[in-house]
Each structure stands twice: as C-alpha cells, then as structure tokens.
Amino acid sequence: MKKSKPKISDEAELNEAHNKKMQKIKEARDKMMDSKTEEKGLIIVHTGAGKGKSSSGFGMIMRCIAHNIPCAVVQFIKGTWKTGERDFLEKKFSKECAFVVSGEGFTWETQDRARDIAAAKAGWEEAKKFILNPEIGFILLDEINIALRYDYLDIDEVVEFLLTKKPPMTHVVLTGRNAKEELITAADLVTEMSLIKHPFRDGIKAQKGIEF
Numbered sequence: 281m282k283k284s285k286p287k288i289s290d291e292a293e294l295n296e297a298h299n300k301k302m303q304k305i306k307e308a309r310d311k312m313m314d315s316k317t318e319e320k321g322l323i324i325v326h327t328g329a330g331k332g333k334s335s336s337g338f339g340m341i342m343r344c345i346a347h348n349i350p351c352a353v354v355q356f357i358k359g360t361w362k363t364g365e366r367d368f369l370e371k372k373f374s375k376e377c378a379f380v381v382s383g384e385g386f387t388w389e390t391q392d393r394a395r396d397i398a399a400a401k402a403g404w405e406e407a408k409k410f411i412l413n414p415e416i417g418f419i420l421l422d423e424i425n426i427a428l429r430y431d432y433l434d435i436d437e438v439v440e441f442l443l444t445k446k447p448p449m450t451h452v453v454l455t456g457r458n459a460k461e462e463l464i465t466a467a468d469l470v471t472e473m474s475l476i477k478h479p480f481r482d483g484i485k486a487q488k489g490i491e492f
Contacts (some may be wrong), residue, residue, distance in 0.1 A: 321417075321450040322468040323442050327425055327459035330473030331491075337420045337453045338365045344418045347377045351418040352378040352410040354403050356427045356456075363492040378416075380406045400432035411446055418451045425456025428463065439466045 311389070326333040344351045369377050382403025397449045403424075427433050439462050442452060454463065464470050486492060 287385060287421055319449070320468075321446060321448055321452070323446070324451065325425075325459050325467045325470045326453065326455040326473065327457060327464075327470070328472035329457060329475040331475070332473045333455040333457075333480065334365075334422050336404070337422060337455050340418065340453060341365075341369070341420055345373055349417040350376060350415055351420070352380070352413075352416050353420045353422060353459055354380045354382060354407045354424075355408065355422045356382055356403050357423040363490060378410065382406065386472040396427075396430070397432045400427040402435060403427070404433055404438070408441060408445075411441075411450060411452060414447060417449065419453070421452065421454045422453050423456045425459045425463070427456075429456070429458045429461055435460050435462050439463060442466060 326336055338353075341351055341353065353366075355366070366379060366381070369379050380403065382399050404427075407419065407421055407424075410416050424433070425437075428435050428438065443466055446452060456466075459470070
C-alpha cells in the first residue's frame with residue numbers, strides 16, 4: 281500500500297523543509313563543481329530546425345567582447361542579408377570582432393553551384409586564418425553547416441583541422457541546420473534547436489530584430 285506524504289500546514293515547517301532540500305542540492309552541486317577544473321577551447325555546434333542557432337552564436341560573441349576576448353565571424357551562405365548583428369559589430373566593435381562575409385545568398389537564390397563552392401572555400405580559408413591566429417579566442421562560423429551539407433566543403437578536412445590544428449584554448453562555434461554526424465562526433469558541445477511553432481508557417485515574413 282502506497283504511503284501518503286505527510287501534510288505540512290505550518291509555513292515555518294514548509295520553509296525549513298525547503299531550505300534543507302536546497303542545502304542538499306547546493307552541497308551536491310558544490311561537490312560537482314569542485315571536480316570541474318579543466319579548461320579548454322571548445323568545438324561547439326548549434327543545429328536543428330528551430331530558430332536561434334545564429335542568435336545564440338552572436339550572443340556568445342557579445343559575451344566575448346565583454347570579457348575582452350578578441351573574436352571573429354565568418355558568415356557562410358547568407359551573405360546578401362543585411363543583418364542587424366553584422367551592422368552592429370562592423371559599426372561598433374570592428375576592432376574587437378573581425379567580420380567576413382563569404383556567402384552570396386542561399387543556394388536557391390544564386391543557382392550557381394560552382395560560385396557557391398568557391399565562396400564557401402574562400403570563407404573556409406579565412407576561417408582557418410582566424411582559428412590559427414593566437415590573438416583570437418573565439419570564432420563563429422555562421423551557417424557553415426549548410427555549406428557542409430551540400431558538400432561545398434569537405435567535412436573530413438574541416439573536422440581534421442578543428443581536431444588537430446585548432447589551438448587548445450580557442451573556441452569555435454559552427455551553426456546551421458543538418459550538422460553532419462562527423463562534426464557532431466568531434467564537437468565538445470552540441471545543441472539542437474527544436475521547432476515547435478514558427479510564424480513563417482502562418483504567413484508571417486522574416487522581421488527585423490527577430491530573424492535578422
């Protein structure tokens with residue numbers, strides 16, 4: 281027979297029970313945090329069908345600037361978009377964050393595979409320079425997963441470079457849908473954005489401050 285939980289009617293007893301529970305949680309968390317002593321540059325992947333992959337990456341750029349960590353962005357694919365983050369960084373923080381646009385638009389807009397491949401490869405060459413630069417601590421490769429998905433870039437080359445050439449303390453974030461399994465396996469941190477609802481499905485177009 282299942283025992284019923286005792287009722288706590290007195291507010292003081294309720295608070296005491298809560299405090300004891302929180303104290304146990306704190307003790308467990310402090311013990312866990314004491315064991316986390318290692319630091320390393322991370323390979324981070326933001327993927328999935330949901331919104332927020334690039335937004336999260338640019339949010340980390342803001343954090344790096346606040347912590348005086350020099351950073352860089354290489355934007356693949358959506359180069360024709362006039363985005364708020366690009367305007368903001370180029371106008372306000374060009375010294376703190378280098379910004380390179382290698383894409384010429386989404387693949388269905390350019391309709392020129394050879395040009396798309398050339399743009400992606402040019403962007404990857406710039407990305408490698410940033411990653412190897414010891415003065416830059418954080419690099420955002422925005423929408424590179426799209427270039428990898430369409431095989432504009434060699435996934436094995438990208439993964440090998442990140443695993444063998446990236447300086448130990450440099451962070452690299454790679455965004456875009458459909459991240460390849462090789463990249464997910466190589467990464468230290470992978471987040472998949474899930475799509476539950478999106479206004480685009482209801483006929484609402486992309487809006488300033490929300491999508492770009």
